[in-house]
Amino acid sequence: FLLSLGCINFINLTTANAVHRAKEIGIRKTLGSSKNELVIQFLSETLLLTSVATLLSVFLTPLILKAFSGFVPEELQFSLVREPGVFIFLLILISIVTVLAGFYPAMVLSGYKPVLVLKNQAFADSGKTRNAWIRKSLTISQFVIAQVFIMATVLVSKQISYSLNKDMGFKKDAIIYLDIHFGDTVQSHKYALMEKIRAIPEIAMMSLATSPPSSGSSWSGTIKFKDGKKEITTDVQQKFGDTNYVKLYNIKLLAGSNLEPSDTVTSFLINQTYARILGFKDPQQAIGKNLDWSSKQMPIRGVISDFNQRSLHESVKPLVIGSWPSSQSQISMLLVPQGEAGITWKSAISKVEKAFKEVYPQDDFEYKFVDQEIAKYYDGEKNISSLLKWATGLAVLISCLGLLGLVIYTTTQRTKEIGVRKVLGASVSHIVMMITKDFLVLILIAFAIAAPLAWLGMNKWLENFAYRTAISWWVFGLGISVMLLIAMITLGFQTIKAALANPVKSLRTE
Template sequence: MIRNYWKIAIRSLKRNKVYTLTNVFGLTLGITCTIFIFSLVKHHLNVDTFHTKKDRIYRIVTEDHLEQTVYSPGGPPPVGKAFRDDYTFAEKVARVFVRRERMISLPLSPDKQKFQVEEGIAFAEPDFFHILDFPLARGNKNTVLTEPKTALVTERIAKRFFGETDPIGKIIRLDNKLDFRIDGILQDLPENTDRRQEIYLSFSSLKDYNPWAGNDDNWLSYADEMQSFVLLKPGISPAKVNEAFRTFSNKYYEGDYVKEYQFRLQPLSDIHFNPDFDGKISKTNLWALSLIAIFLIITASVNFVNLATAQALNRAKEIGIRKTLGSFRNQLFWQFLIETALIVLIAMILALTLLYWTLPFVKSLFEVPITSNFFQDNHLLLFLPLFFLLITFLSGAYPGFILAGFQPVLALKGKISQRHAGGFSLRRGLVVTQFTISQLLIIGTLVVAYQMQFTRQTDMGFSKDAIVTLSLPTNEKSTLSTLHSEFSRLAGVEKVSFCTQAPASEGSSSFEIVYDTRTEKENYDVVFRGGDEQYLSTFGLELLTGRNLYPSDTVREYLINETLAKKLGVSNEGVIGKNALINDTKGTIVGVVKDFHNQSFHTGIDPLCITTQSNWYNRIAVKINPSDLRHTLEALAPVWKEAFPDHVYEYDFLDEQIARFYEQDYRILLLIQTFAGIAIIIGCLGLYGLVSFMTTQKTKEVGVRKVLGASIRNILWLYGKEFARLLLIAFLIAAPVAWWIMNSWLENFVYRINISAGIFIMAVAITSVVATLTVGYRSLKAALMNPVKSLRTE
């Protein structure tokens, strides 16, 4: 019986090629996007789930309770050690300190090779590898990193550095400062981990590389890079530990610091998703992507139902004959369901093929590590058959029920009408559903696009164009002086400045401030920007009152921004000449600069100071004439290499650094744009099916109207008004829902656009143009039909 069903299904689909191809195309698009979203969501949900003790692994995070609470995934350098010494809650505790974009050289190689490692390095205590499961390919897990100046590298890094040579015992040099001996090889990191460092160094050597991070008495400052991981003993609840943390600060802090510095445990399962602690993606975004996948598959299924029920009248006689010859209703139902299953199966095979061939492009475009080994993915292998059954049922059950219910006498006499084929109202409802989803995605696309345009075009309060920054390997005074002079002489170089960071930068340092004669520190921290006397002119910062900093190698004077002056409760003029103690260093406030955005538009403008402090300078900013950008960059290289022959010459454009603030937002925009386009295409297929059904049903009516004098414009309006009404209904449903969703998304930005009426008008206009183009050809063809031929059709 089933074999017979398949044979009939194949014949039927071959006979109705346009119907088959239209449905296969729509379902292929919907299924491709759904599988992609499933793989994307699955990847994020599986991040760091491979650790065998994941339910007992936590990270100690810091909450700095100032005027506004500041959250950090790290903490003061000694917090992990103190927790290990003071409490018995943990089976293992390990600190890890990460530095990104480091230079590794091979001092014993013939050509002293140098490598820039973007993900950087990590100083880790030995128990780190007893807490997290990063297995060793070679070496002893119980002894690695226990000795000073030892290192672990992954198999990939070992091959990059040493080729096929045995890396054990080889020497690597970090930033031309410290040498480390490789004592073990880690297996290559899995894709689903946020720990991307592939070089681990002994934590006992950290004090020689970074005295601040290696200082176990440094409780009054913290950094995101200094993190502590904890493996709790079985039966110990995190709530019990967090309760103990309430008194933890009493031991190591005094006065207001006791309330200010608070610590708690963050579960490993929360690290990837918590935006407060630098999570990679929020679960809200994953829910949004999942909802889009559901929307797309509903759109594709609705499209199938629309076309199938519109096609039903053409199969009325076939059904009548089958019933007359003894077919039962349930047999006909299963026959049509198998036809649907065959279409879905073809669409699913095409979708997997399409995704496989486009995967390299998709992975680079969206920067997602989705595997192309579909049949080695157990979750996908479970998902696909369930997904197949779901789509088959959603798409085929209702049309099969309608078709199997035709009465044989009416079918054979040609008396089956649209009322028997599900009714025209059903198809109206399906088209409204499709275009509601399409308009939701279009409005979402427009809002995200306008917000991204706002971030690119809005004045940040400083110049970001044609400025490159280079990381300084050293801040030795004579070397920097020579570098500054040589850069300044180059044609095309307009300004040169030494600094700690550009005006807008992530990972800023913040410090306490005590103002003038006040005895207590303020209840907020001040963002620190180290910069020489050329800092303002290089970045185009506007000085509102006072004067610029005088040249100095130490902190003598401060420039502050408007926000800090307001928080101090002093006018811009009144603050000039007053003293301020920032980071335990006293200086005189000599000027107030106009507020500029020191981070992304996601956050507000912080109180900020700028001062000279040459031992903090770690970058040089060069403003270049845009008309000769390429040649100037080439000219910088030999000067740099002469000053730092043992380091790699690499530069970074400031505008590209700022664009990275919004990487996740741009990916969201790209995803929504892609899915909105696909939803529109699928919706148009359903719309075309509906207009085809309408023209078939109204053939005689059109003929009568033309005989009675109706013009082509009148006939086109006969069809057009129907779709205009449907699109308007879809818009009225989509607009308030889209406004609520996108307004919630915009709340992630302190500085954002307003959702204006123009966005909704544009969404309606886009949908209307697409709908007009979709139905125009079929409607015009019906309007131009010879009325004599039309009247003979019934």
């Protein structure tokens, strides 16, 4: 898209600059140059510019890859020597860009009649010609792309904000967790560590479990439920934790009671989704029913509210929570809010590390914040958002340069008209509005095209999320507002300059 914008921009700026080369073209034609020779000359100039730009890009690419190292794979390197295919690709790209960007301006420039050019009449009525409509169409295309980029950037940022701030059904702030050596056969070690942590005043509560509520690693298995003659077999997510697990993560208990301390699995809590799959309309109806788990009958002790076990890309899965101390090798800790009685989390974590090293001196102490781990689910979207912001900035910049080229061209060809209007009493503001109006219409036409395209693209992208933000009307309103504001700034200087020009100079004939 950005390369297309560059080509369109080059076409508009080249044709806008034609007025400064008109006499050169007229003289060359008078001296015998044919149209084909002029076309070859202008294509050669485009080839030279494209080649120089490509050469500069070759030198800048390593720096750009370094600057965007967070978005590209570490093994990705740019080398023309090691990758001869890249060199061939660049040669093909230069040829394509030269033809796409240079052919139309070359045909326009070589088509001027020498008699009209030398009499300064080559641009008379050019605003009504087919070439003018082509330039305007290209400008509209630029603003379509730019506005789609703006709307997409806003929507991606909106979805990321929604994902990070949505209530996932459990508490995720101010909670850290650490893994204990799973292969440690001495169960007393982890309980000794928990006793030491319990004595730390900065720790409000802790729980021994297999994983946090939302985790990339979860156990799952098939569980059966018999309701009379009907048997329901379901693939169910399985988590194990002590009695504090539901309390620490503030998971709402809808019916029944919490788990009781036990040495082995004796009952389950199930989530709303699983209760609905089993056919229970009221959570209370599920209490006391038995589940067939590993050929054992496990009573349903309670029903908890749904929470997201993974990112918002996925819907809530059926879930059971039981108590199985021998498999629970992760300690979750709720930190006391910072600032209370001079408490700092850094101090709390240091004390936890000291306790950990006393029990497991050979193991590395590694802890994680629950909310930070959840935020990592959306690293890909954050990278997309950052790249979109850069691309949007470039797209808007290139589009405005193209707009500037078109307004220069228009004010040049309408110089005498502006002079006549000023002589007849037109004010500067009237002339500025007269010129600006045409360009604002182009932007509005571009918006009419960009809005449905952006909606379709954004709606398709949002299908990757089971839980997604709404495509609000203000996303489109912001897109057109930003584009109009930047366009007005771009147009302002040149249109005011044209409106303030001395009409005597513009009406003087040679």
